[in-house]
Amino acid sequence: MCGWEMQQAASSPPSRSLELIVEAAERLGAGAPRDALRCAEEALRLAPRDPDALYFAGAAHYRCGELGSAESRLKQAIQADGRTAAFHGTLGNVLQDRGALNEAIAQYRRAIRLKPDSAEAHNDLGTAYFARGDEARALECYQRAAQLQPSHAVAYANLGSVYRKLGLAREARRALQREFLLRMWSFFQSKKKNLAQVQLDRGNPRLAARIAKLEPRDARSLAILGAAHHELGELPEAIIAMQDAIAQSPSDSRLLEQLGRFLGEAGRIDEAVPLLERSGAHAVLADIYLAQRDWEKLEKSPLPFHRGEALFKLGRTQEAEAALREAVATDRRDLRAWIRLGDLLRLGGRLDEAEACLELAVELDEESPAALVSLGLLLRDKGRTTAAIERFEQALRLDAQSALAMQQMGEILRYENRIEEAERRFREGLKAKPGDLRLLIDLAMVLGDQMRYEEAFACIEQALAREAQSPPALAAKGILLDLTGRPADAEKLLGAALQTAEGDIDIGYNLAICQLRHGKLAEGWTGFELRRRKENFIGRYRKFPFPEWQGEPLEGKTLLVYPEQGLGDEIMYGSCLPDLVARARHVAIECNPKLGALFERSFPRCTVTPRQRTMANDWVNHLQPRPDYQVPIGSLASHFRRSPEDFPQHAGFLTADSQKIEHWKARLAALGPGPKIGLSWQGGVGHTGRARRSLSLEQLLPLLRLPGAQFVSLQYTEVQEEIDELARRHGIRVHHWQEAIDDYDQTAALVCALDKVLTVCTAIVHLSGALGRPALVMVPFGSDWRYGAQGERMLWYPSVRLLRQREIGKWADVLESLKRILI
Numbered sequence: 001m002c003g004w005e006m007q008q009a010a011s012s013p014p015s016r017s018l019e020l021i022v023e024a025a026e027r028l029g030a031g032a033p034r035d036a037l038r039c040a041e042e043a044l045r046l047a048p049r050d051p052d053a054l055y056f057a058g059a060a061h062y063r064c065g066e067l068g069s070a071e072s073r074l075k076q077a078i079q080a081d082g083r084t085a086a087f088h089g090t091l092g093n094v095l096q097d098r099g100a101l102n103e104a105i106a107q108y109r110r111a112i113r114l115k116p117d118s119a120e121a122h123n124d125l126g127t128a129y130f131a132r133g134d135e136a137r138a139l140e141c142y143q144r145a146a147q148l149q150p151s152h153a154v155a156y157a158n159l160g161s162v163y164r165k166l167g168l169a170r171e172a173r174r175a176l177q178r179e180f181l182l183r184m185w186s187f188f189q190s191k192k193k194n195l196a197q198v199q200l201d202r203g204n205p206r207l208a209a210r211i212a213k214l215e216p217r218d219a220r221s222l223a224i225l226g227a228a229h230h231e232l233g234e235l236p237e238a239i240i241a242m243q244d245a246i247a248q249s250p251s252d253s254r255l256l257e258q259l260g261r262f263l264g265e266a267g268r269i270d271e272a273v274p275l276l277e278r279s280g281a282h283a284v285l286a287d288i289y290l291a292q293r294d295w296e297k298l299e300k301s302p303l304p305f306h307r308g309e310a311l312f313k314l315g316r317t318q319e320a321e322a323a324l325r326e327a328v329a330t331d332r333r334d335l336r337a338w339i340r341l342g343d344l345l346r347l348g349g350r351l352d353e354a355e356a357c358l359e360l361a362v363e364l365d366e367e368s369p370a371a372l373v374s375l376g377l378l379l380r381d382k383g384r385t386t387a388a389i390e391r392f393e394q395a396l397r398l399d400a401q402s403a404l405a406m407q408q409m410g411e412i413l414r415y416e417n418r419i420e421e422a423e424r425r426f427r428e429g430l431k432a433k434p435g436d437l438r439l440l441i442d443l444a445m446v447l448g449d450q451m452r453y454e455e456a457f458a459c460i461e462q463a464l465a466r467e468a469q470s471p472p473a474l475a476a477k478g479i480l481l482d483l484t485g486r487p488a489d490a491e492k493l494l495g496a497a498l499q500t501a502e503g504d505i506d507i508g509y510n511l512a513i514c515q516l517r518h519g520k521l522a523e524g525w526t527g528f529e530l531r532r533r534k535e536n537f538i539g540r541y542r543k544f545p546f547p548e549w550q551g552e553p554l555e556g557k558t559l560l561v562y563p564e565q566g567l568g569d570e571i572m573y574g575s576c577l578p579d580l581v582a583r584a585r586h587v588a589i590e591c592n593p594k595l596g597a598l599f600e601r602s603f604p605r606c607t608v609t610p611r612q613r614t615m616a617n618d619w620v621n622h623l624q625p626r627p628d629y630q631v632p633i634g635s636l637a638s639h640f641r642r643s644p645e646d647f648p649q650h651a652g653f654l655t656a657d658s659q660k661i662e663h664w665k666a667r668l669a670a671l672g673p674g675p676k677i678g679l680s681w682q683g684g685v686g687h688t689g690r691a692r693r694s695l696s697l698e699q700l701l702p703l704l705r706l707p708g709a710q711f712v713s714l715q716y717t718e719v720q721e722e723i724d725e726l727a728r729r730h731g732i733r734v735h736h737w738q739e740a741i742d743d744y745d746q747t748a749a750l751v752c753a754l755d756k757v758l759t760v761c762t763a764i765v766h767l768s769g770a771l772g773r774p775a776l777v778m779v780p781f782g783s784d785w786r787y788g789a790q791g792e793r794m795l796w797y798p799s800v801r802l803l804r805q806r807e808i809g810k811w812a813d814v815l816e817s818l819k820r821i822l823i
Contacts, residue, residue, distance in 0.1 A: 017046040017053065018210055024056040025195060025207075033063035051080035052207045055087050062094050070094045085115035085203025089124060096128050104128045109367050115203040115231075119149035126158055130165075138162050140333055153182035196224045205231035219249040223258065230262055238262050257281040264288035304330060305337045312344055320344055335364050339374050346378050349543075354378050369399040376408060385412050400432050407438050414446055417690065422446050437463050441476045448480050450691050451809055456480055471501035475510055483692075483782035484808065487518050487789060505533045517785035525638035532632065544620055549629035551639055554584035560620060560627040562590040563613065564634050567744075568763035570595060571770045572786065572796055575653055576636035581605055588623050594744035602654045647795045652772020660749030664740070668753055671735065674708035677822070678754040679734060680715050683762030692780040693761045695811060697726045697734065702815050703758070704732050706822055712754060714764050716741050758818070761787060769797020776821065778814050781805040 024039035037060035043053035058073030074091040081087070092107035108125035111118060126141030139162050145155035156179035163172035196215065200208035209228035215221040226241035242259040249255060260275035261284045269288065276285045286306040289297045298310035308323030321344055327337035342357035358378050361371040376391035389412060395405040406429030413422035426443040430436060444459035457480060463473040474497035482490035494511040501507055512527025549559055559580060563570050570592055581587050581603065588607040591599050596610025607623060620627070641647060668676045682694040697704065704711060704726070713719065713736035723734050740750045748771060751757060757768045757775040761784055768775035777794070779787050779802045787794060787802060794800040803814045 017043045017050060018214070020046070021050070021052045021056060021207070022195065022211060022214075024053075024060065025199070028056065028059060028063065029195075029198070033060045036060040037064065049080050051077045051084065051087070052204070052210075054080060055084070055090070055204070058094075059090050062090065062097075067094055067098055071098075081206070083114060084206065085111040085118055085121060086199070087204075088114065089118070089121045089203065092121075092124055092128070096124070096131065101128050101132050105132075106367065109365055111203060113365070113367065117148050118201075118203050119145040119152050119155065120202060122148065123152065123155045123158060126155075126162075130158070130162060135162050135165055139166070144333060151182055153179050156182065194220065194224065196221065196228070200224055200228055200231070205229075217244070219245045219252065219255070222248070223255055226258065226262070230258075235262060235266050239266065253279040257284060260284060261288075265291070303327075305334060305340070308337065309340060312340065317344060317348060333364055335361055335368060335371065338364065339368075339371050342374055342378065346374075346381060351378065351382050355382070367398050369395040369402050369405065372398070373402065373405050373408070376405070380408065380412055385416060388412060403429065403433055403436050403438060406432070407442055410439075410442055410446070414442075414449070419446060419449050419691075423450075435462070435466050437467060437470055437473060441472050444476055444480065448483060453480060453484050453808070469500055471497040471504060471507055474500070475504075475507045478514070479510055482514050482517065485781065487514065490514055491518070505530050509534065513785050517783075518789050519644070521644070522642045525642060529635065529638060531634070544617055544627075544630045546620075546627045546630040549631040552629070554580070554629075556585050557628040558586040558588065558623075558625045559584050560588045560590070560623065560630040561633050561636070562630065563592060564632045566763070567592055567594060568766040570633060571654070571763070571766040573633040573636055574599070575648075575650070575770065575796055576633075576640045577603055577606070578653055579640045580636065586625055588620075588627055597745040598654055598656070598748055601657065641795075644795060649798050650772065652770060652799070654748065654767075654770040656748040656752045656771060657745060660746060661752045664746075664750045664753035667737075668710070668712070671710045674710050675755045675822070676710050676712060676753075678714045678751060678757040678759070678764070678768075679711045680713075680757070680759040680762055680764040682715060682717055682719070683760040692782060692809075693778075693784075695760060695778070697722055699811060700815070701730065701732075703818055703822065704730075704734070706819065709822065710735065711758075712737075712750070714741070714747065714751070714757065714759065716763075758822075765794075765800060766797075769794065769800040772799050775800045776818060777802050778811070778818075779804045781808045781810075 020039045020043035024036040024043065027033070027036035027039060036056060040053050040057035040060055043050060044057060047053060054073050054077035058070045058077060061067075061070035061073060071091065071094050074087060074094060077084075077087045078091065088107045089111040092104040092111065095101075095104035095107060105125060105128045108121050108128060111121040112125065115121065122141050123145035126138040126145065129135075129141060130138035139159070142155050142159045142162060145152055146159060149155070156175045160172045160176035160179060163169075163175055194215075196208045196211040197220075199205075199211060205228040209225055209232065212221045212225040212228060222241050222245035226238045226245060229235075229238035229241055239259065239262045242255060242262060246252070246255050246259060256275045257279040260272045260279065260281060263269075263272035263275070264284070264287070269292065272288060273285065276282075276288070282301075283303060286298060286301050286303050289301075290306055290309060293313070295310040295313045298306050299314060299316075301307045301310065304323045304327035308320045308327055311317075311320035311323055321341070324337050324341040324344065327334050328341065331337070338357050338361040342354045342361060345351075345354035345357060355375075355378050358371065358375040361368065362375055365371060372391045372395040376388045376395065379385070379388035379391060389409055392405040392409040392412075395402050396409075399405075406425060410422045410425040410429070413419075413425060423443065423446050426439055426446060429439045430443065433439060440459045440463040444456040444463070447453070447456035447459065457477070460473055460477045460480065463470060464477070467473065474493050478490045478493035478497065481487075481493065491511070491514050494507060494514055498504060498507045498511055508527050509530040512524045512530065515521075515527065516524035544560060544562070546560060561577070561580070577587065577589065586607070587603070587605070588609065589599060589603065590609045590611060593610040593612060596608060599606075599610070600608045609619065609623075611619070679700075681697060681700060682690070684690040684693055703709075711734045713723065713734050715736070720736065723736055727733050737750075740746045744767075748767060751764070751768050751773050752771055754773070757764060757773060758778075759765055759768070759775060760778050761780070765775060765777050775797075777787070777800055781804070783789070783804070786796070790804070792802050794802055803817050805811065806813050
């Protein structure tokens with residue numbers, strides 16, 4: 001029994017209250033609302049919180065024209081049980097009569113979400129749209145109501161009205177003729193509809209079950225009871241009732257179909273399939289195969305949505321798109337098809353088309369959590385993170401259990417460096433869904449971002465206690481083990497996770513990162529190519545009209561190299577460009593606008609195109625000579641840096657502007673005697689280890705107090721307040737020239753003018769090393785893979801020296817070593 005039933009049983013005998021509720025339903029159906037109200041109020045005296053008694057009291061008030069009392073009682077019924085479609089539909093009628101059309105529409109949509117096949121709710125939604133002047137939507141709703149219930153005379157009357165308003169006289173006449181015939185048939189047919197069936201049709205399965213249990217156990221009552229149990233989520237009881245109904249009527253195809261559906265949902269596929277094949281229920285069979293993820297069976301389905309879903313999952317995206325477009329052409333209100341089509345287009349990088357599909361899906365149902373989550377993902381991919389979070393918030397208000405919405409919201413916050421907020425979201429999600437594996441893993445990673453490793457491991461162990469061989473949990477533990485200095489265990493766990501989830505892109509990629517960190521370059525670069533199959537890989541969506549370069553000879557060939565990651569990575573992988581230039585006829589380079597002048601100067605034999613990354617790639621058609629191949633810049637290392645011996649002992653491969661260097665040398669000289677040291681003390685964002693790799697100026701005081709040294713800020717984040725606070729509290733000045741930060745070509749010149757650079761792990765390391773300038777790098781325990789796991793040398797840059805933490809979060813030894821070096 002649910003809570004209200006237990007309370008009812010404790011306060012009074014339920015049989016009498018149920019008798020009164022049934023009588024109220026009958027009186028209301030007979031057109032006697034005052035009598036119905038009397039029965040409902042009497043039932044409420046016996047069971048004050050009975051949702052059905054509250055509902056019939058509200059419905060009776062509504063029939064009596066008492067809208068205020070009706071609204072109050074119906075809202076009480078919804079508070080007692082918000083999952084009964086009839087309650088929302090009737091409240092919608094009250095609100096519509098009050099003129100609150102938007103609120104009414106919201107209630108009708110809730111009713112439809114709870115009972116998608118409710119002709120009554122679709123019809124009522126149409127009346128609200130018609131009242132709002134939206135004839136097109138009203139027409140769709142009335143058509144859907146008539147399709148769901150071909151005997152729905154009112155729906156045909158409404159269709160006639162809207163056709164007439166739209167000037168479609170022939171269609172209006174046909175609809176009104178159909179209405180007349182249905183009303184005549186209704187007048188002459190004498191069979192009284194079963195009350196339990198009426199309640200089931202109206203979206204009140206609980207009351208339908210209560211009434212059906214009072215009736216003789218014939219096939220009809222048992223079928224109603226089974227259907228009611230099913231809608232209430234009571235699958236075992238539904239199966240038993242339907243089996244009993246079939247025992248009394250073995251050849252009834254509708255009963256066979258229903259039992260087949262229930263057995264399929266219970267996972268009893270072998271029992272379900274013969275029943276569904278006997279009854280010809282192809283759509284139900286398709287839904288079962290969909291739930292079972294049996295894509296091979298579904299790819300040949302005659303139903304376009306199911307076929308499209310299967311083809312999408314099988315990676316046959318062009319065929320999937322065609323099937324899904326067929327689905328929405330067949331039924332413009334097919335919400336699932338619009339959502340999946342939007343997802344497919346989003347993953348293919350066709351973001352504007354995807355947005356149009358998903359906006360339409362949300363228009364169809366503004367309170368569909370699935371549509372809102374998909375639109376949120378689309379907005380995330382377009383960089384509109386605030387709007388994305390709003391959509392996820394909306395989805396959570398409608399479905400507090402939506403793990404995907406919670407997880408995505410936390411991920412966005414994490415990637416926006418709002419780490420504490422991300423942690424709060426993940427914890428809120430776990431309150432709503434205790435033990436959810438994905439949320440536990442995400443919380444563990446965000447705790448790792450904050451170096452709260454003990455708590456992070458506790459989350460992972462909690463996840464593994466629920467699912468011991470969970471590949472994502474094993475992989476997350478492997479990542480954390482590597483960050484905390486246990487590389488052998490890390491690689492072993494990542495390997496085990498990949499073995500369990502063969503082909504998992506994220507796990508394979510993280511294993512590759514672990515291998516690269518520990519110097520296993522050949523294996524690491526091979527696995528690193530998996531990044532190109534990840535959702536966020538920019539190259540998945542940038543379609544250049546040239547074949548992919550996979551190591552073919554380049555004599556006489558032109559190659560287009562395009563960027564894919566951050567500024568530091570563009571510089572680091574840029575060290576491979578001279579290798580490429582030595583082999584190819586010509587190299588065309590697309591780069592971040594910040595690097596344009598620097599790359600043009602440094603690679604004079606190349607065509608350099610500085611531009612913001614976009615999905616529009618028409619510009620490549622103007623390249624001369626026309627490229628024969630294309631390659632993302634991150635893939636160059638897999639061709640040219642497969643062992644430590646492949647890294648050249650260069651003195652810098654980037655060239656700064658000599659005049660700008662002289663300008664900065666003069667400005668530095670004006671500071672007075674002593675070494676001029678560039679300083680960068682904050683690196684990354686939350687999810688890239690900001691907490692691990694950043695320091696404060698207060699922490700750097702032992703170095704900043706060194707006599708004679710002049711420190712110059714190379715920090716690209718907003719730090720003026722911290723610099724001013726340092727001067728106020730300690731009388732120490734760190735020089736900060738914003739014009740040198742805003743223009744990266746000026747930054748490069750300043751780096752060349754300085755005596756040396758002192759920095760944490762950030763893009764300044766790459767710039768200094770690429771210019772051949774001496775740099776001292778403060779490397780945290782559990783460093784990024786680019787810095788390797790040990791040693792003072794950074795393979796990519798001979799001029800860079802690494803000073804590593806010996807313990808997690810402890811910088812004292814590093815600072816002591818730096819004092820000796822800098823004095």
